[in-house]
Amino acid sequence: MQTSRVDVDLGSRSYPVLIGSELVGGVGEMLREHGLKQTNAFVVTNPQVGALYFLALEKALAAAGFTRVVRHEIPASEEGKNWDEFSAVCAALLGNFPDTGAVPLVILLGGGVVGDLGGFAAGVFRRGVPFVQMPTTLLAAVDSSVGGKVAVNFGGVKNIMGIFNQPRLVVCDLALLRTLAAREVRSGASEIIKYGAVCSPRLFQQLEEGGLERLLALEPETLTDIVAHCVRLKARVVEQDEFDKKGIRNVLNFGHTIGHALELSADYALTHGEAIAIGMIAATHLAQALGKCPAGFAVRLRDLILRAGLPVNFAAEPGLFDRVIRALQMDKKFREGRNVFVLPTSVGAWEQAENVDWTLVHEAVRAVLV
Ligand SMILES: NC(=O)c1ccc[n+]([C@@H]2O[C@H](COP(=O)([O-])OP(=O)(O)OC[C@H]3O[C@@H](n4cnc5c(N)ncnc54)[C@H](O)[C@@H]3O)[C@@H](O)[C@H]2O)c1
Numbered sequence: 001m002q003t004s005r006v007d008v009d010l011g012s013r014s015y016p017v018l019i020g021s022e023l024v025g026g027v028g029e030m031l032r033e034h035g036l037k038q039t040n041a042f043v044v045t046n047p048q049v050g051a052l053y054f055l056a057l058e059k060a061l062a063a064a065g066f067t068r069v070v071r072h073e074i075p076a077s078e079e080g081k082n083w084d085e086f087s088a089v090c091a092a093l094l095g096n097f098p099d100t101g102a103v104p105l106v107i108l109l110g111g112g113v114v115g116d117l118g119g120f121a122a123g124v125f126r127r128g129v130p131f132v133q134m135p136t137t138l139l140a141a142v143d144s145s146v147g148g149k150v151a152v153n154f155g156g157v158k159n160i161m162g163i164f165n166q167p168r169l170v171v172c173d174l175a176l177l178r179t180l181a182a183r184e185v186r187s188g189a190s191e192i193i194k195y196g197a198v199c200s201p202r203l204f205q206q207l208e209e210g211g212l213e214r215l216l217a218l219e220p221e222t223l224t225d226i227v228a229h230c231v232r233l234k235a236r237v238v239e240q241d242e243f244d245k246k247g248i249r250n251v252l253n254f255g256h257t258i259g260h261a262l263e264l265s266a267d268y269a270l271t272h273g274e275a276i277a278i279g280m281i282a283a284t285h286l287a288q289a290l291g292k293c294p295a296g297f298a299v300r301l302r303d304l305i306l307r308a309g310l311p312v313n314f315a316a317e318p319g320l321f322d323r324v325i326r327a328l329q330m331d332k333k334f335r336e337g338r339n340v341f342v343l344p345t346s347v348g349a350w351e352q353a354e355n356v357d358w359t360l361v362h363e364a365v366r367a368v369l370v
């Protein structure tokens with residue numbers, strides 16, 4: 001199958017996203033073709049992904065003239081996306097490459113946790129060294145590997161310590177997704193449903209018309225087509241609002257405000273995508289309460305989320321509601337107590353609402369805690 005290329009056009013920080021299958025073996029050559037001339041590489045991965053794919057990557061790098069490839073692993077879950085692990089990556093970078101003459105190319109082989117943490121470390125080591133994203137989860141392929149938001153969780157707040165740091169290249173080898181747990185595939189599908197719901201009626205309809213099931217089965221043509229579509233949607237949003245200053249990038253936060261708060265409060269019992277699925281239901285509830293969204297949208301969204309095997313609610317264990325509300329109030333998009341929500345208005349369209357009555361927000365949270 002042919003490799004698709006989506007360009008993220010950000011002036012001097014532009015880069016291509018290459019999407020295809022069986023790309024790892026040729027990755028060294030790809031780096032060279034894209035002007036990356038380093039001979040040292042620092043690969044951030046985790047034990048699970050490293051065990052599956054590091055050796056193949058190392059071989060491909062050696063074949064393209066890399067003489068030193070350092071492997072650094074971080075824990076394989078969201079709990080590993082913390083300051084201590086970030087600090088350990090920085091220490092390993094400095095320990096292995098103390099000399100300015102031997103700056104490594106940082107390669108992030110993994111899901112969003114590896115990409116977010118590693119991209120942050122690459123951005124601060126020597127005030128920034130080049131890095132490449134090699135997403136290995138569906139979620140990282142369609143979302144976190146593109147756009148340059150890199151961060152770690154801190155003080156109980158998700159992604160609160162971070163920077164904008166664009167990769168030099170994204171190599172998205174969809175063959176790597178075959179070893180993903182089904183739950184992680186569903187989690188990635190959640191972000192894809194998000195893109196359809198607020199950015200693209202065509203994608204939403206494609207998912208409704210059987211694309212979703214073909215995607216979940218990792219059917220190669222559908223997978224490549226949908227991943228490339230999502231990356232194009234994300235690229236267009238990021239190009240208009242790289243630094244998240246104009247409100248345009250907020251569209252990508254549909255489902256993420258209540259979703260993030262729930263993800264943290266549920267003590268990581270939910271994957272990111274599962275939390276976002278519930279967050280999309282809650283945000284839609286809020287949009288309906290504000291009279292901004294027709295009931296038909298809510299029905300279609302709920303159907304698609306259920307068909308993807310994703311949750312639409314979560315068990316209301318004692319104290320959870322209060323923890324979600326507290327986490328919500330810490331949201332970094334909120335200014336001086338004024339909340340901000342992305343509300344769907346019809347398939348492929350959205351509106352931002354600020355300072356929504358907290359009683360309605362509480363109701364929307366209660367609606368998804370059963
Ligand atoms: N930077 C952004 O713009 C952005 C956007 C969306 C999400 N995120 C972040 O991404 C993170 C979630 O990323 P994720 O869902 O990729 O989770 P993840 O990185 O934790 O990976 C999920 C699990 O899948 C395993 N895994 C990864 N690739 C595999 C493979 N090919 N085969 C077998 N197992 C594999 C991992 O070891 C892990 O256990 C969150 O921290 C979220 O905040 C960031």
Ligand SMILES: [Zn+2]
Binds near residue numbers: 191276
């Ligand atoms: Zn997300």
